[in-house]
Amino acid sequence: MPSTTRRAFVTGTSAALAAVAGCSGVDSASTPAHWVSVYLGERDETHEVIVAVDDGDGARLFEKQYRLSDENEADEHATFPGSAEPETVVVTVDGTRFERDWPGFERRELPCDDPNESGVELWIENDGDGDPTLRLEAGCRRVAPD
Secondary structure, three states: OOHHHHHHHHHHHHHHHHHHOOOOOOOOOOOOOEEEEEEEOOOOOOEEEEEEEEEOOOOEEEEEEEEEEOOEOEEEEEEEOOOOOEEEEEEEEOOEEEEEEOOOOOOOOOOOOOOOEEEEEEEEEEOOOOOEEEEEEEEEEOOOOO
16 A cells, blocks of 8 residues: 555544544644654765655655754754655755655554654655665654643
8 A cells, every 4th residue: 555545544544433433533633743853873974965855745844954064963853743644754964865754653662652742753864876875764752740
């Protein structure tokens, strides 16, 4: 099943189960956020990085620019609304574009248990020739109760 169809099925099934359970809808204020963390894998390198997350219709949910270096090697847990349905992660490193699917339930780490937030860690690294590469890892972040 294509990822867009699979996600639509899961979303529709979740809504149907919520209705059967007596829920009138999803409260976006209580929906945990999604997050993006970016790390520099090679500490002696400097990279210009743009990270964007789009939904299935191509609408931009998140975008942030970074200048990663030894002095600024990470940016952790930049968030965007959990009510959004991320589909694609687009990362540009020094002009080289990488596109990855937002990780879904096919990853053993996901889905995150309530009230935890799901997100991605993006590791900017270099291959054997010194060209930039991207490693994406899915994860959950614990949210402390109010």
